[in-house]
Amino acid sequence: MTESVLIKIALVTLFLPLIGFIVTLLFGKRIKWLYWFENSILIITFLLAFVLAYFKLAYFTDQTIISEFQWINLGNVPILKTFTIELGIMLDNITVLMIFVVTLVSLVVHLFSVDYMKGDKRYNRYFAYLGIFTFSMLGIVLTDNLLMIYIFWELVGISSYLLIGFWYEKKTASNAAKKAFLVNRIGDIGMFLGILILFTTYNTFSFDKIFYQVSIGNLPFGTELGLTIAGILLFCGAIGKSAQFPLHVWLPDAMEGPTPVSALIHAATMVAAGVYFMIRIFPILSGDALLVIATIGAISAFIPATIAVTQNDIKKVLAYSTISQLGYMIMAIGVGAYTFAFFHLITHAFFKAALFLGSGSVIHSMHHEQDMRKMGGLRKKMPLTYVTFLIASLALSGIPLTSGFLSKDGILAGTFAFGSLTGNWWFAASGFLVAFLTAFYMFRAIILTFHGKPKNKEKYEHAKESSFLMAMPLVVLSLLSLFFWYSLNPFNPEGGKLLSSWVKPPEISVPQNARYDFMKTETEKVNEANLTEEITYSPAYTNALRTAHYPTLFTSASLALLGILFAFLIYQWKFIDPDELANKFKPAYKLSFNKWYFDEIYYATFVAGTLALSRAIAFFDNKFVDGIVNGSAFVTVKLSAFTGKFDSIVVDGFVNMTAYLSGLTGLFFRRFQTGKVQSYLMFVIFSIIILLYIFK
Amino acid sequence: MTVYDIIFYLFALITVGSAFFVVTLRNILHSAFFLLFALFGIAGLYVLLSADFIAVVQLVVYVGGILVVLIFGVMLTNKITHVQIKSGTLQIIPAAIGTLVLGFALIKIFLTTNWKTVQLSAESSSVQGLGILLVNQYSVVFELLGILLLIALIGAASMARR
Amino acid sequence: MIHIGLIHYLIVSSILFCLGIFGVITRKNAIMVLMGIELILNSANINFVAFARYGNFGNSGQLTALFVIILAAAEAAIAMAIVLNIYKMFSTINVDEIDTLKD
């Protein structure tokens, strides 16, 4: 097993889903069983990804394998020396872990969909779309350069467009698809601009080379500000794709797509791509850029969490919780808790996929009813779904013994350490508040859906446990939401190989004075401290992190339990009437229920503004620009009429003056164009005479 | 005043005078006959210019061919029953002024131009020289003209038949 | 009295040319117009032959005159056919009444 073999496996893993897509799309209409082709391709892909991850982590733990090929070569360019664009694949630990997660979630979603989508008239097409999505997602993960990440970024966007708008007969679905694509494009503009800045400065797209250039002090525009701007612009892409504030509005709408799609794209993989991208470019994010990122992350964690509390659609709750959790990860990156962001990305992928598939299972058995107020009591009808959903919810809420507890604890410790080092406690405060809210709304959802009495008898009667193919994925995913896969010590995230040896903080390329204070490398101090274990950034940070570990652990666990308790108080035991509570805090409730009016504000400003502008321009074009043209044409016609008149009255009049003398007055008012050859000849003669006179 | 001069003036007078009558007489047939004289005079001028072959061709083609065609035209287009072979005129005065001025201008130009003339001594027949030129240097033109003539005749025949 | 030379022929030809033009312009009858054209062609021919005689061009001038005569023959044939057609269509060959070009 050498590097080149690994690269070949990676390439096969990447392109297999594409083949699945092409074959299934082209022949899916004729050959009904072709979705099994796509599914088996996914199984192979998953196995390959597993092999890849195993060998990479076991034998090449500390190596980064890169393989590039030249895609575009514009030769020896006068200004830049050479202009080439390489496409390449990079395998490091993060990549292979990510591939494993992506293929696994994709596989279970494929299998889940076999029964979930049964009977759809575009059944095979659906699997084809899943194939192209998996391909694009793997592309994002495997790439070693910015351009390719942008390419697959867009491809992911378009496959998401196709999948959200899969039931395009519904106006809401096609609208949501369009909205998702366009909102993402806004972020992509920023991201592309960032890529342009970096390419213009370094003449390469490759991460490695850019990091190296930054580390030797070669900065965009020559200043640290340039690096910050580039970092923030690149982050714009992540804002769009990871549905961060203020571009988060597309994700809740995207729930119009089939539920397995929501599980795959809008929970586990695509939206995580933004976080993944931030992890990739972490070494060149300057302190200021990180602060912006952390702020956006904190806001995005908080606002959706407040919205999720009042939503009634089960998928909407999950959607907002996704945004909130992604905000967590982004915030973690912003405060420097890089490894925990990635950790949370993985754990979140599994338990959120489990939640979505669980909700899909519920929706399926309730005949596409999504309103939680019409559910209830499903615990008895669907025990397996209930248990898996519960485990995943516990993980999401951050209850000990689950994976979510480990990762969330890490993030909160990161924010806590950040607060203790910089004095900025806002992030920690927001993190803890969101942890409480999360536990609350998740258990609200569980209680409304599975506990209590059935609200809709008829649908309840028909509800039944899902088939094996649908239940299997739930079991797998909920098992993966338990702690022991990641760390054998349920209270210490670093107890497993994942964080202790596979995922490590990267070397920062940013110049010293543009970093956070605690990230500055102080060589002497490291030597003085003579610590046996590894140092993250600086001894101070390592210490702060260790100190923060236990307080955050207890605080977050108790806040989560408190949230659960509140949920039971209000919805299960009904000590507090939720409607009364809503009435009491009417403005807050309304704000939350209406999603902080983001859609309305955006529609009134940006959408309506653009449409009005476009109409104005069309009007301007039609009436003004074209008006000038037509006006000048009109003037020309009038002018020519005048010239004609002039001709017939003055010029022709002069000619006919002579004719008048000989008695031929009839010609006087006739037009210049007599239609008679002979009069033309007359003019010719006179013109010749005049010309002769001139040129004599 | 040599004989040559006298003959020249004679032919010139015939030519110009007949041409004047051609364009001024109202009766078309009369005009046609004066055209005959004018063409004849021109043929004479050709002889004087020692272009005997052209003179002969002038007589044969113009007088014998073209003029006949013209007269046929007159006869075919003016019904015999109510003979109206008189031709009207129009815009006489401006035309007269124009052509007079043009004529004077032309003559003035001819007079003021410094022509480089060569006085040829031998005034032999030019037929042989023409023949050689015709089949050597101008053979393509010659053939093209033949084709043109053929096309013109076929075209004229088909047009007139319609 | 100068000797008869190139200039005399040129003057004759220019008078002939002007008369031809005059005829073409003033006469109504198409056949008369044709006669005018013949006069113009002949005036040109005189020039050609005269230049051939007095210029240093060899016999090319005469040959051109010959070609012009041939062309004139072709032209006359076509023109007569046209005139006959016009007569059939308009029942007149007075050119001033045929002004469909105007529309």
Place this chain on the structure above:
Amino acid sequence: MENFPILSLLTFLPIVGMVLILILPKDQGKAIKWLTLAITGIQVILSVVILYFFNFSLGGINDPSSFQFVEKFRWINISGLSWIGTIKIDYFLGIDGISVVLILLTTIVTFIATLTSWNITKSVKGYFALFLLLDTAMLGVFVALDFFLFYVFWELMLLPMYFLIGVWGGPRREYAAIKFFLYTLLGSIFILLVMLGLYFSATETLVDGSKVFTFNLLTFMDPSNYTATGILSPLNPNNLRFIAYIALFIGFAIKIPVFPFHTWLPDAHVEAPTAISVILAGVLLKMGAYGILRISFPIFPEITQQVAWYIGLFGMINIIYGALAAMAQRDFKKMIAYSSVSHMGYVLLGMASLTTAGLTGSVLQMFNHGTITAMLFIIVGIIYDRTHTRDMSAFGGLANQMPVYTGFVMVAFFAAIGLPGLSGFISEALVFIGAFGNEQIRVITAFSLLGILLGASYMLWAFQKVFLGTLKDKWKGLTDLTFREYCMLVPLTIIIIVIGVYPSVILQFMTTSVNAMVKFMANANVIFSSISPF
């Protein structure tokens, strides 16, 4: 292949076809169509042959010795005119990396347009005769290296276009045809003026050492050929080169079209028959951009550098203005016409960058826009043939009724909005990379990026209106694609995907030329100002 006049053959083959068509009797519509198809098919083969024998390492642009397939001989030679002197006009053909791409585009688009014209019923003979004449004119523009010859072909293109729109067009065809004709004629006048100005400003040294005025384009690119007093000569301190540049730019800008000279385009597109729209968008718009690249840039390099910012600004205005105007259209075809305006903005922006990536992107964008927009117009034509309406709000849900058609539409639409994997992305990305690399127009480029958002909005909006949603009852009977329509769409789709995945296929032809151009432009200030009369 050295001396075989393949360019003349390519260019004048359609004329032969035209003569043959004129000989064929009127009622032989089928034969006429097949003949045209055969002629255009042979042209495609010829252009592939040219590509096969094309030497990548020769740059062209301003160097006469590195043009390929050159054919040069005296065409018009009039001497002894007292006040003009000797007029010598060359029949001078040759191609470099920039023209070869456009030749390929022209032959392909023409071939496809022939298939598109298959359902023409109104006086087939005249249509295809004019069509082939147009073909000759278009190719002639791309191969001519003599300004006079270029101009002749440029003007020759107007006539058939006028009739093709004016006779075979839609209800307001006369208005559109006249507007197109007058507009382009106005542009031609400017070009003519500059052409004459250049003619009297530069001389070519003949073999015998004598100097004559010339129309040879390459002569104008070398400052040492200019006379001391010519009005457009850089040696003349009072020269009018700046004004000439503006005039020339307007002349070409009308064809591109650049805001505010673009209003002929929507009208002409909407009224023209589908095949003519395809040609118009696919090839004719490129002629303006090609003219700027071939004539304005190398002949006036020092002024180009001065005004690059303004060219970039026009590019940005085109991109954004066109996209916004497209967004407000209800007529499917008009929307695509405005999208052309927007997409040609990228071409301008790339040219203004004067960098390798930018210029490469610009030329590639010409090619890609040619294929993509051709496909879009064919798509509109297909639906118009079936429903006789182009009002987008009259449709809805066609995706269910015509799935294969919708698939092709998606390829074209996504290519138009620059989706990676399809050709539009490559050229747009290169344009942006190049333009951003030029500090002068960096800000403009940043604003132009809005175009990719606006482009996506109107395209997706139109897609949703026409293809998504529920099917209206009156469209229940629509049929999916016919074999002929497959023949039109499949080749274009293949081209779009191949270039999108592996752009080097086509980039390799132009790289050397583009680099030569960039080098020439970069050194222009040195060359053109070092020769000073003082």
